[in-house]
Amino acid sequence: MDKRVLSAAFGAAVAAVLAVTASASATASAGNVLTTGSPTGPAVASGDVLSASLASGSQAKIVTTQGGSSGITCNSSAFTATANSNPTAPGTATETVTAHTLSNCTTNISGATGVQSITVNNLPFAAAVTSGGALTVSAGAAGPIQTTLKINTILGVTTCVYRAGSLTATPSNTDNSLTFANQHFTKYSGPSTCPANGYFSAKYGPVRDTSQTGSPVVFVN
Template identity: 75%
Template sequence: MNKRALSATAGAAVAAVLAATSAATAAGSVLTTGSAGGPAVAVGDVVAASLSSGTTAKIATTSGGSTGITCNASGFSATVTGNPAAPGTATETLNSHTLSSCTTNIFGATGVQSITVNNLPYTTSVTSGGSLTVSAGSTGPIQTTLKINTVLGVTTCVYRATGLTASPSNTDNSLTFTNQLFTKASGPGTCPANGYFSAKYGPVQDITQGGAAVFVN
């Protein structure tokens, strides 16, 4: 092969590599910070959020109902375990989910002593196009234990879910759960049969990167 042909071949190879690199950069990752298509959220980064300003977390006894439990404080924290190029599915480990400052208007209840999310960590998947799924981890099912104060003492109600879904939004970097069904696993008859969880969290931030807003691509 002559020098001119060799040079042309090498030039074509370099151009192909540059084109592939450019395409990968343009595609971006599923989770980015600062903007859609911005820098990728790194594997190992911690992402977290509290309730969006002016909102509450609710556990209703019926879907969309007004009877149940309302919490003025709630938040979650997760570690990113995978963040491929978009379109794709990013993965996280949900390490913490808390609910506090709660009140109730369930008949016979006088207050809420505590709400504990059990069997953490859970597995979270975030898919391009705006879908988040929470699945049980290796320690057991998605489960929440409610301790409710009554005039007769404290009633313990345990609820489980087969899975949870939420909708991310890049408009305000929020994550919204709507009427996610939990069914009673144990507890006396005074415990409602079901709980429907709704909450809006945001902005979701990459704590490892100084609190930069997280986008889904």
């Protein structure tokens, strides 16, 4: 056989092998928006429970002015959500936020002596996670996103209710976290001693799929 023909045949064979390999690699790397263990790990299944507490060394804060220092600081906070849909990436996965707690809180708001409780109302909320984007929390069927603060004062307990249209968090695959920064709440009800605004910030992580064996960490793709 002519060397040129042999060389061409060999080149064609190599090209075919490379094409098959590339196709197989693309198929293997195609994953879902939410995966466990790694970006190419198993998909989070519909109905799986995802949860996280505050990231190590962090606190949840509600300040009365954006970037301010007056407000409430909580040393304990956690959320739980249930996965609903989880399409192939890129796409948008949906969840239902079923619980969100804040506790072990202190305050330096003028006139306040302590925090009796913080309650997140109108759960469950809806949540959507977009590939390469953010997690957005919006109101569910029970009503708007609402938080009730009971603040201790020298005159008794003051109840302040706040609402937000939506909340946005930034996911990170570096430490499998979700970060809320300066999410704006406005006062819905309460006396004039309740601040007019609240800005919520917190970092949660690692987020884990507690329905799977070993509670693997969750990645957003």
